Amino acid sequence: MKVLIADDDRFSRSGMRKMLESCEYKVLEAGDGAEALRIFIAEKPDIVVTDWMMPKIDGVELVRKIRAFDETRYCYVVMVTAKNRKEDMLKSMDAGVDDFLSKPFHREELRVRLRAGERILSLHQALGERITELEEARKNIKTLQGFLPICAYCKKVRSDGDYWQKIEEYMSEASEDLVLSHSICPECYEKHVKKMEEKYYSNARAGMQKEQMPEPSG
Amino acid sequence: MESSHSGKPRLNLEQLREMGMGDAEFIRELADMMVDDSRTRLENMKQAHQQQDWQALGKEAHSLKGAALNVGAEVLAEMCAEAEKTARYDGNPVSLEAIQAIAAELEFTASELNRVISEMQE
Numbered sequence: 001m002k003v004l005i006a007d008d009d010r011f012s013r014s015g016m017r018k019m020l021e022s023c024e025y026k027v028l029e030a031g032d033g034a035e036a037l038r039i040f041i042a043e044k045p046d047i048v049v050t051d052w053m054m055p056k057i058d059g060v061e062l063v064r065k066i067r068a069f070d071e072t073r074y075c076y077v078v079m080v081t082a083k084n085r086k087e088d089m090l091k092s093m094d095a096g097v098d099d100f101l102s103k104p105f106h107r108e109e110l111r112v113r114l115r116a117g118e119r120i121l122s123l124h125q126a127l128g129e130r131i132t133e134l135e136e137a138r139k140n141i142k143t144l145q146g147f148l149p150i151c152a153y154c155k156k157v158r159s160d161g162d163y164w165q166k167i168e169e170y171m172s173e174a175s176e177d178l179v180l181s182h183s184i185c186p187e188c189y190e191k192h193v194k195k196m197e198e199k200y201y202s203n204a205r206a207g208m209q210k211e212q213m214p215e216p217s218g
Numbered sequence: 219m220e221s222s223h224s225g226k227p228r229l230n231l232e233q234l235r236e237m238g239m240g241d242a243e244f245i246r247e248l249a250d251m252m253v254d255d256s257r258t259r260l261e262n263m264k265q266a267h268q269q270q271d272w273q274a275l276g277k278e279a280h281s282l283k284g285a286a287l288n289v290g291a292e293v294l295a296e297m298c299a300e301a302e303k304t305a306r307y308d309g310n311p312v313s314l315e316a317i318q319a320i321a322a323e324l325e326f327t328a329s330e331l332n333r334v335i336s337e338m339q340e
Contacts, residue, residue: 015237
């Protein structure tokens, strides 16, 4: 999992890099907001840990740009800051920050917060995959809606063009991917086919017996 | 090691040990970084004071506060927080004496860091 650290303080970046690498994250670093945005676009990190006050683009503006950049792929953002005023926190949450970590940060706290971020990202990913599956499924379904007159005797239906056609033809035309294959249900088999079959085999057997009977001599 | 400033320890090395993950060489590297960068920020604060640019001074004080907290220099951090509040949020001038006091505390922090880390490396 890729983590981008955006902080103009070398000390914080170095310390955080060592901590994150010990947790087996792949770490990217940026020394200001503009560089962070450039790396974000090029590398698409899963998590961004950003300072608030940075040259060129500050942390809040960076988060706004991250959120505006790609709405389909979620990036978890943690703001690490020495700011602790409520209005500052509200402002950054409004910009799209997911979590906060106050400076100086504690290794274990950073680790568990990033793990929480990973869980959120997994949920986002699973949700995204489910949405894609549903969209695919939706493409394959063409619904039939509305009032459809059907003949009480021959079961033909009247199409929009005032044309009576067999229901299987109508449905095949109404759905691009639907193919109706003729078959016989067990009930109809019992009612209609079985008797015909029995009659056929009975006739066949009678014909064979007749053929096998010897010609009368004489 | 306590200061008269709110009775806080002047240097709490727990945070630095935490960040350095017990690696004395790395702790030295981090401490040197902190001291170098903080001296630069202090120069920027002095410049902002000359120009009476209180917003700029407040921003530098904020960054210096973060650096101080990283090494557990709690008194230095508190002095910077006061300067930040005065300049940035209240929009008032910060006195030269306050900046000089910050400079003195930074130098104390630098020499203490050097001493303690040298002991760690022995």
